[in-house]
Amino acid sequence: MLKAIIIDDETVTRKGLIKHIPWSKLNIELAGEASDGKEGLEIVKRVKPNIVVSDVRMPGMNGIEMAREIKKTQPDCRIIFLSAYADKEYLKAAIDISAVSYVEKPVNLIEISEAIKKASQMCLEDENRKADKDSIDTVIYDNIPFIKQNLIEKLTLSSEISSEEVNRNLDYLKIQFNDKDKFIVMVLEVKNRTEDNLEKDEYEKILNTVEKYIKDIKNITTYKDNNIVSIINYRDDSIKNLLLGICDFINTKVDKNLKLFCAVGQSEIGLKNINKSFTAAQKTLSKVFYYGYGTTVFYKENRKDIELPSDEEIQTRMSKHLSEENKDEAVKLIKKTCRELKKYDIDDVNYIKCIFFRLCVKIFREANRRGIYDSKTNYDVDEHIWEIMLNLNTIDEIESYMLEKINKSFEEIEEIRSSSRTIFEIKKFIDKNYKDENISTKTLADVVYLTPSYLSALFKKEVGKTISDYIVEVRIEKSKEYLKDNRLKLLEVALNVGYSDPNYYTKVFKKITGITPSQYREKYKQ
Missing domain, CATH: 1.10.10.60 (Homeodomain-like)
Incomplete structure (x- = not known):
């Protein structure tokens, strides 16, 4: 039910309206009355009426002044003015305030009733519009994750984007991106300690943590292909220092056992070039092999004039150390090879894995020759070792695995010597x-x-x-x-x-x- 109050310094007029207007039939609750503008304003603040019927000329604060104050806090409140004077100045002020009607005294009940009906209808239309807007806002709010995913999909996969669609989605998210702004794309690879993909609620927790970490910078962040992807609109290079600490922040706030790697594409200008930064970030994800988890790496072009260490030389030296049973030199060779290969930072990770695969097979066969392993295995040794290599994600993991194999082989050689x-x-x-x-x-x-x-x-x-x-x-x-x-x-x-x-x-x-x-x-x- 709508609420109305009457404000008039003339008691007869005020009481007459209270008595003769069919308030209940109009589905309106008469919530109060006042004899001057100041008192009326206090009642308005307290009861927050939908409709105010007020005299224009009153002692102290007049109706126009009071109405202006009401509109500051209740812009949807509908005002009906009463006046014994057809004053042009007051009429103009009433129009400026968007008054529903300006009824002259002595008041005609039919005229004032129609004015109240009109105000009532306007209030109901306001409520319907607000309900529609609230409903639309609710739908948008409920679909914000989908809107973000859709927008990131559009911006990261192609430069052929619909500006109208992008701007509409940005409006939904209440974000403003300008086409001359600078953008970078961050892709955060997330794994748990057992290398499994996370559950949806775990991704949500990490996503919320990322958004909290970069909340002071305009961004769109969501998860995509089991990674967290963020399009960041930035102003200066301080963003780089911020992103360098993101893995530590997430490990501290969420789970220190998470395996995180942050890959960042190069800076691009304009929405249509965001896909280039995303492609570079995706390419940079492979650098986890060299830098390891818990780090942030920015995209850079690989050098073209790289001369890699000789694979044959590495294999020959390992054969020599194994045949001479020189464990210390075998360990040094693995450590040195890993250290040097980290510097080259090449994209073809499998080439690096092939070097260590051949070394591992060599270690296994030398151990087998000495009777450490049964020569009749029930699986293909080469295939088994290559499968292990494929599942090692960083060069540090490969180094640990290789050193473990060397140590185990030499321990067992020593064991054969020291026992029957x-x-x-x-x-x-x-x-x-x-x-x-x-x-x-x-x-x-x-x-x-x-x-x-x-x-x-x-x-x-x-x-x-x-x-x-x-x-x-x-x-x-x-x-x-x-x-x-x-x-x-x-x-x-x-x-x-x-x-x-x-x-x-x-x-x-x-x-x-x-x-x-x-x-x-x-x-x-x-």
Whole structure:
């Protein structure tokens, strides 16, 4: 129901309108009356009426002055003026204020009723327009993520854009981009520690964090193809310093275990050139291989005159170090090769991976020649190693993998020398079959064609511990790796290392390490 108040210094007129106008039939609540403009203004502030019926000439504040004050805070309030004077100045003022009507005194009830009906209709139309606008605003608000995604899709994939469509979407987002502005595109690659793609709510959290980080700069930010993409409208080069810190900011605010890499395209002028900056940013994503996660890299053209280290020379030197059993030199060669290849920063990452693939195959075959690995494997070694290389995303990860392989190979060469072949075979069997709950000294004795008692004595002499103790140690060490995967339940970890009873596994784990599996898992997270 609409609300109205009457303001007139003439009591007779005021009371007459209150009594004779059919307010309820007009669906209007009479919310108050006043005898002067000042008092009327106070009532207006308190009850916020839709319609004000007011005399023009009143002591103190007149109707025109009062109406001007009302319009400052309630621009949609409808004013009907009453006056015993057909004063041109007042009429002009009433028109300026957009008064609904100017009714002369003595008041004609039919005329004033029609004026009130007209004001009522205008109020209802105002409410309908506001409801329509609110409805449209709600629809736009609910679709802002889609509008952003659609706009970024248009601007990043082609220079052939519809200015009308782009401007309409920018209006929806309440953002103003000028065609002579400077733009850069940032693409943020986001992965969790296990290399899996994130859930939608995780992307939303990161997206909100990015928007918060760059909130003082005009931007459109959304997620696209499992990455966060931001079109940034900037003024000066201070944006570069800002983007250099974005990975640390997200890790601090969201999750320190996220693997983040920020690639930034070159600066471009104008909306139609944004796609060029996006293409450069996409190309720069491959640089994560050299710079690693947690960094921000800006696009730059590669040098054309690069002379890469000789692959053949690297392979020859590794063969020499392996044949001479020179572990230190083999390690130095891997570290030096990784350090040098980082400097070249070439786009063809697979070329770099091929160098290390060949080195890894060489290490494997040399170890196999010395009896470290079984010559009859149930998989294609080359294919297996290449698959591993493809899944290593940075040169640092490759370096770690290569050094691990070298260290393991040389450790096992040393182990062969320091212990009998029999003990080596037993350890290898345990290492492959620790998941078997029923593994025992008898099982192992059958493998090497010895009696259990003789094997036990030999093992104790060579290794310095019983077979049972060694099996327990292997199982506990293997379980530590499984505990690093938070997706595995404790029961699954126990079963994976040969314990069907998780309580017994926990007891053994604590006896060996001094802490429970759960405590170890929490310690690893930190």
